[in-house]
Amino acid sequence: xxxxxxxxxxxxxxxxAMHMPGHKRKNLTHSSLPYKIDITExxxxxxxxxxQGILKYCQNKLTKLYQTSQSFYLVNxxxxxxxxxIFSVLDYGDKIAIPQxxxxxxxxxxxxxxxxxxxIPISLSQGIISDIKAHDIDNVLNNNPDLKCVLIxxxxxxxxxxxxxxxxxxxxxxxxxxxxxxxxxxxxxxDDKSAVNKGADIVINSLHKSLPALTQTxxxxxxxxxxxxxxxxxxxxxxxxxxxxxxxxxSIDECVEFLLKKGKKYYEKLQKNLxxxxxxxxxxxNIHILQNNGNFFDLDNTxxxxxxxxxxxxxxxxxxxxxxxxxxxxxVWYTNCYTSLATSKADLKKLYKALKKxxxxxxxxxxxxxxxxxxxxxxxxxxxxxxxxxxxLCLGDAVNKISGQYVWTYPPGIPIxxxxxxxxxxxxxxxxxxKKFDIELVGMNNEKIYTIKLDNMEF
Numbered sequence: 005x006x007x008x009x010x011x012x013x014x015x016x017x018x019x020x021a022m023h024m025p026g027h028k029r030k031n032l033t034h035s036s037l038p039y040k041i042d043i044t045e046x047x048x049x050x051x052x053x054x055x056q057g058i059l060k061y062c063q064n065k066l067t068k069l070y071q072t073s074q075s076f077y078l079v080n081x082x083x084x085x086x087x088x089x090i091f092s093v094l095d096y097g098d099k100i101a102i103p104q105x106x107x108x109x110x111x112x113x114x115x116x117x118x119x120x121x122x123x124i125p126i127s128l129s130q131g132i133i134s135d136i137k138a139h140d141i142d143n144v145l146n147n148n149p150d151l152k153c154v155l156i157x158x159x160x161x162x163x164x165x166x167x168x169x170x171x172x173x174x175x176x177x178x179x180x181x182x183x184x185x186x187x188x189x190x191x192x193x194x195d196d197k198s199a200v201n202k203g204a205d206i207v208i209n210s211l212h213k214s215l216p217a218l219t220q221t222x223x224x225x226x227x228x229x230x231x232x233x234x235x236x237x238x239x240x241x242x243x244x245x246x247x248x249x250x251x252x253x254x255s256i257d258e259c260v261e262f263l264l265k266k267g268k269k270y271y272e273k274l275q276k277n278l279x280x281x282x283x284x285x286x287x288x289x290n291i292h293i294l295q296n297n298g299n300f301f302d303l304d305n306t307x308x309x310x311x312x313x314x315x316x317x318x319x320x321x322x323x324x325x326x327x328x329x330x331x332x333x334x335x336v337w338y339t340n341c342y343t344s345l346a347t348s349k350a351d352l353k354k355l356y357k358a359l360k361k362x363x364x365x366x367x368x369x370x371x372x373x374x375x376x377x378x379x380x381x382x383x384x385x386x387x388x389x390x391x392x393x394x395x396x397l398c399l400g401d402a403v404n405k406i407s408g409q410y411v412w413t414y415p416p417g418i419p420i421x422x423x424x425x426x427x428x429x430x431x432x433x434x435x436x437x438x439k440k441f442d443i444e445l446v447g448m449n450n451e452k453i454y455t456i457k458l459d460n461m462e463f
Contacts, residue, residue, distance in 0.1 A: 006261060007062055008041070008254040010049075015040030024247070043250050052077060052248045053241040062257045069260055070193055070200050070225055072207075074233055076240055077256055078222040079248040082187035083109040085208035085224040088239035090155065092206070092232065093181045094119060099151040101144045104380045105133050106157055107185060108410065108417045115386040115423070122148050123380060124156070129299040131337040132162045132309065133377070138170035145178040155183040158199060161333070161416035162340060163188070163307030164300050165197060172203025181205045181231070187222070189304060190215050191345065194263075194271040197302065200225050206236070211259055214306065214344045218255040270345040278305055278343065281352040288312075288363040294338070307332075308341040310359070314366055316441050327358040333415045336441045378431040382424045384456070389424035392456040399435060399448070402427045405455040411435070411447035421447070427455070 021028040024044045031039050043049060050057035059077070067075040078085045090113040094100060098117070102110055103124045114121050125140045126133050136156045145151055154175045158166040168184060175182040183206045184199035190209035192198040199207045205228040211217035224240065226233055282305075285293045294309035296302065310320060321334035332342040341355065383406050384392075394408040404427065411421040421431060439445060447453075 005058065006254075007058060007250070007257040010058060011041035011043065011250060011254055014043070014049075038251055041251060041254065044247060049250065052079075052244075052253065053237075053246070059253065062253070062260070065260050065264070066223060066256070069264055070198070070223075072200050072225040072227050073229055073231075075223055075225045076237070077248070077253055078208075078224055078240065078244060079220060079252045080222075080244045081212075081220050082185065082208045082210040082222040083107070084240070084243040085222055086110060086155075086183075086185055086187075087113050087243045088224065088236060089183045089206045089208060090119075090153070091117065091239040091242070092236045093153050093183070098153070099148055101141065101148070101151055101154040101180075103133075103136055103156060104377070105160065105418050106155065107187070108412055108419055110155060110185070111386065111410070111419055111422050115390060118385055118387045120385075121382070122151060124154075126377065128376065130294060131311070132164065132294070133160055134299065135164050135166040135301040136171065138167060138174045141171055142174045142178075145174065145180060149178075151178070151180060153181045153183060155185065157185045157187075159186070159189045159192070159304045159307075161188060161307075161418075162294075162309055163304035165189070165192075165302035165304055167301045168199045168202035168204055172205075176203070184208070188213050188307075190223070191271065191306065192304065194267050195275075197304070200227050204228075205231055211256060214342070215259050216262060216344070216346055217259040218252055220249075221252050221256050221259070223256070267345070274306065274343065274345055274347060277347070277349045277352050278308075280349075281308075281356055284356050285359060288359060290366050291359045291363045306343045308343060308355075310339045310341065311337065312363075312366075318441050318443065320362070323362055324355075324358055327354075327361070329355055329358055335413070335443055336438055378420065378428065378434050380419075380422060381426045381428070382422070383426045384424035386423050389456060392458075394454040395457050396452045396454050399432055399451050399453055402453050402455050403429050403432055406458065408454040408456045409447050411445055411453065413438070414444055414446045420445075421453070427453070 023046055027039050029040050045051045050059040052059050063077055086109050096117050099120045099122055101122045101124055103126045105126055122144055124136055124144055141154055172182050182204050184204040186199050186207050187210040190211050191214045207225040209223050211221045212219045226236055282293055291312040316336050317334035317339040320339040321331050324331055332340045389408055407421045407425045407427050408423055410419050412419040
């Protein structure tokens, strides 16, 4: 039986609720919230952290859908899955190889486990972070034979996909574990592009990002039998709430059922509509859609990256909002529009019409996308940096000091500065530049930044 159906059936029963949650399945607020199906771990509804009944059955369906060794529900988003994965394969003080465009939760894991991060080189192509190269990972592993784990993000927030097959071969040749944060690619298995069947050991997906599931729903896939599943289960329970929402879990189950029955059909329809959209936008003079012209290993075309004109991505976002289109994000150089199986032909047509209107207003002028991303240079372990006495300085006075805080752009939550990092002139110039364009920087307070008091020690 599907979880939602079971919840609805139970909600109709006249049973006195002498258990949590406090609303007792009664709509005291007279709202449209789903009180009737919001329960806790009561009789016959299983326990996510020791699934033996219906939740085990649901997770088995998930495993079947993605064709993994074993897949698990997450109700605290992909963040909880990334944290559980890292804690499952690494011990305190171990080394981990990451590109610096990892989500902030990776740095939080590094902080908690006092890990030694080794950074995999990243590069820009057409203004966005390109794919991770297998030979760069090989070099990192050759120089760090004691490194146990490699974690990469694929696809990125902008849809850039790395060559997981080649990367996994390199990682396994060095007897290391490969974790792929595929939060933005839960749909890629429908196109045989998912890391789950490309050699990754653990893969994390956010269902809610690109599939018909409620916000906060995600899944973790164990793809290789060398992974200690019991350890993974333990850390999933550590980083997920002990009171998982049955509303969210029923959303995952409904999503899985939909994908099993209609996923391929809807994905093919989406691809057909996207192809027509790109054909139309290619006729525009001043608006350009990011396409893979050999600059990347692969691209997830469900993310529409829009460039062009003598305007910033932020200005383009405001223009689209005025045309009743809300984008996913924008930055100095481009705007990112997310599509999904729920995106209709009419939705894409409306976006195209808005871009066509804008195309007639602005004249194309190549945008400055040459600005490089400052490299993270740690002078102190993250966990140690968090424990130091701090002073806040104006950004311009922080050069050659050690940061005591995180600064990141949101979305997508990728750090520009982390605790223990040397603040360079390059970083200050980068932050000042992007602040000119109203890009949201989380962590800074009125152009001030916390630095570590080390008797004004400079490096």
